[in-house]
Amino acid sequence: MRKVTLEGPIRICDCLAILALMLMTIPSLLAGEITGTVKWQGKVPEMKPISMAADEDCQKMDRDEIPRNESLVLGTDQHMANVFVRLKSGFAEKVYVPPREPVVLDQKGCVYIPHVLGLMVDQPLKIRNSDGMLHNVKTRSRKNRPFNLGMTKNKLETTRTFTKAEHMITFKCNVHSWMTAYIGVISHPFFDVTERDGKFSITGLDPGTYELEAWHERLGTQTRTVTIAGDESVQVDFTYTRPQKK
Ligand SMILES: [Cu+2]
16 A cells, blocks of 8 residues: 655645635635525416427427427426526626536527526537527627527537627527527626526625626516625525506
8 A cells, every 4th residue: 555644845735735725715615695586476477389380390399398488487386487697786897717618508399498598708608409400590699799600400519609798699590480599698607597496596705785687588677786794695586577567
């Protein structure tokens, strides 16, 4: 068996390395977070199945049921999916390093999956065509250069990055009019998108006062002012309801 000793210069190096690791870890352990849920309040509207009659290949795909209109997606207890929650102000104005791992936007079953997603400036977005049939990705953006990309059965994957923060960029398919996705490109890592459980979590926050915003494609934005005093978890819940008729 190899004998390991901690004597002489190695020991000092080890101590310094452990100290450095502790210094890097302690701030994140002491960081605060904002968590919460987003719920729909009131009568649940009936969301009709998407009409895919324009493309027989989409319509006859093997699946349990045709997806429903995605402009309101609820889970159990009326929790809302596809709400983009982000810090709008209060965070340190600095350059945040984006993750190297790509975020994936898939074209599967003739819909975009996910319908709403977020990524950081310069983080790769992998656009996948799991359907292996003709789709077209056209972006509607003002700050980043728009693109219009045919994805044939021979082009199943491509990667793009966005150099500027933009909230939100609309993705549409020219072949299938119902296919829409919304992408938030954010300059910092403090954002989340709800799934059907309606939950969001924004972590790694220094003490301070923040403006927190929830965004929904049809129902608009809501903001809250949230103060984090230290290593605490502050709960903030959002509620959306049917807009009042004017
Ligand atoms: Cu398409």
